[in-house]
Amino acid sequence: MYARDNVADANDLQQRLPADNQVEAATEMLRMLSDGTRLRLMWMLVEGEHNVTALVTALGVARPAVSQHLGKLRLAGLVTMRREGRRAVYGVRGGHVRRLVTEVLHAASHRVTGLPEHD
Template sequence: MYAHEENQGWGAGGPPSAIVDAASTLLRMLSDPTRMRILWTLSVRESDVTELTEQVGGARPAVSQHLAKLKLAGLVQSRKSGRRSLYSVRGVHVRTLLIEVFSAADHQIAGLPDHE
């Protein structure tokens, strides 16, 4: 079941403004390839900044800044493990959204029609 099938009760007016605003923030966070890679990695397993830097490439300060933005947006959470901070995504919806976006991009690149 797709998320849009669960929320058809919103009618022609669409979801409330608070939901639209939160969705807009979420999509802005996904508009950066590095943040998408970070979120994908964190949806598979929790990682610290060093591991994420190795996984997604780029400079450690840049990865740290992306993590701060993702945490501020409520998409990432952290916990202390000794001297390290381990990061993970908040909830399964982030991974589901990434899968949908990557699948749509794959279909677009391959010239395949979207499935209903």
């Protein structure tokens, strides 16, 4: 028995690759999460919707910076925004994004603390 007998051929693998536009969208989403302030914002939004004032207070970052980060996250399709009177209220866009943020921060926690990984 040879190792090549257990390996899918290149055509099989190629057919299972995600589409280019899907990879581009995923890359952009991950790029948005690679900024510490944006990742912290996303973590707070995973817990529920918040207005800009609450996010500014919790992060201790200037309001214009928080607004810019939220705008980028919104354009990347990671957050939603709705109006409550004059206030803008932000939330995470869907369960996939919520799980992505949660999982990446949990994985980082394992790495930092040295806790063993689990399946």
